[in-house]
Amino acid sequence: MTETATSHYKRPDVAGYAEVPYAEKERLFSEVKEDMRFSDYLYGCYECGICVAACPSARFYDFSPRRIAQAAAREDVELIYQQMQEDIWECSQCFSCLRCPRGNNPGGIITIMREVAINNGLASAKQAMEGYSRIIYKIMSTGTQVSPDMLQADAFPDWGPETADVSANLDLWRRALPSETMHTTNTGWDVADKTLVELYLIWFHTGALDMIEEIDQGLHAILQEVMEECLEDEGIEL
């Protein structure tokens, strides 16, 4: 494969993302292949299309899990780069594609490709994170992904008038729950301080916090401040 053989891929001027040297594309794909899960997720392709038939995203987007598996099997770094800049964020991560008779896991390959896109600050990753930062902040700083106080009519206008009812009665309705851990409004349940400290240490020691820095420096700064304060309170020095 050489750069002269790329005429059937999108031209850089219409692609919507930066063209990079072929060697850079190879480097990105090598990061995908180096993931310990990669060899468990790809065994070849019968070209049967079962994964596409089962895929919800394929019905509504120009997206195909078969193309993902085939590009990875062929080590087609040009197409893989294009997919990392476009296709991977359309995947629903439902893993219906595990119906593959060959045992492939296109959704799993996409999980890895997304991680590499985040780690390298690709434009697609930054775009995908637009509007999503508050969710990352919520999960990483509180230990629960969604909270009751997210249910506001202006955030979910398409979910019906019940959302406004919940928002208007939130504190009262939460206190009416018989489960003693669920009276909270800004977290799914009452997470102990000690537990949060342990979660922060996991983010720190596994490099998850560094991933945030690559994709959103403002969010990283806020998270770091929140976590450092919490760890200091516990007398923990990193």
Place this chain on the structure above:
Amino acid sequence: MTIPVEALMRKKETFDRGEDRRALLDPRAELLKLEEQGEIVVQKIQGDVVTAPTKFGLEKRIQKGHLWHHKSCGQCGHIPGYSTSIFWIMRKLGYDYHDPKDQTSCTAWNYYASATSNSAAQAAVAVRNFAAAAETGYFPLIHCGTSYGHYKEVREELIHHPQLRAEVRDVMSKLGKELVFPEELVHYSEWLYAMRDEIAALQIRDVSAVKVTVHPACHYYKLVEGDAIFDPDVYGGQRTAVVTGLAQRLGADVRDYSTWFDCCGFGFRHILVQRDFTRSFATQRKIEVMKEEADPDVVLTHDTGCVTTLDKSQFAAKAHDRNVGVAVMSEAQFAALAMGAHPYKVCQLHWHSADYRPMLEKMGIDWELAWAEFQEALKKLDSGEKRFLDWDDVDE
């Protein structure tokens, strides 16, 4: 383009799987082997156990009581009656449990949405929760289908990758914990399925007039497919038996539809920031197909995202005169109602969007009276008589 043959040949050299999926290793036995080698600590099942068949014939053991509830952030946050119904059923059946504060989300919703994490972090989050459970002596029961599926994947990765075990052990040592994993990963819907006879024994409401369709949750049975309950007596063993097996045992009119294998359209990131896709898929591939083919009164499912997606997506579709309008809830809420639970104090149906009232009427429930009872109970909070309602209040 020409396929580089050397790429395919290199791939062949890395094959590491049996030719027959049924020959896959039993993860339970592998965990015990690792424990013998001193690599991990396995939390064992204790007390009364129910066994259930899984897809390829291995038996799954489900501990009946003394359970540590690994809650779901989506359930607790947005569908609280889902969680309270699970607790309520367990209390009614007389099994003790622990509802921990020393628990985080599995964080997999975010991982599948944004990939802002990695294998080591995800495994460490799982193991931290399991270590917390083991410290209490209670055995984990996982409420969320995605947590359950993700933890099954984490288990596979820990079994097959020594370097991951080493990394997680190192992180755990910094927390003063060991690498702990439970002997079985058990989803709450498996527990409900295993307890279906005991649940039916306490049933006080007739649900035979209620037409039910079931949406099996992708992350329950598609991730690590071998460790999901498939029973020859339900769908001939061709689909997972949980949810359907319980609904049938309660006597509901369970009906079939053609797109049962399709996901709900949740999409993890889509439900939060790209909901046009979610709404379209949920209504056009699930709700409308069910309405056309089965005309259900309620869709029962067993995962956080599925309830949210199928329930919340119908409002906008209704504005476009689509063929929607079906109640959506977990089978835990449905079973609790059949056992006599209050629709608002326990099942918290006022948090749902699609109209559930016609279904309640088919169960013989006067929802207007029930709502008035709930409002009366709220007065205890408004007046300052109580700060919170408790389990005694909800059964008044």
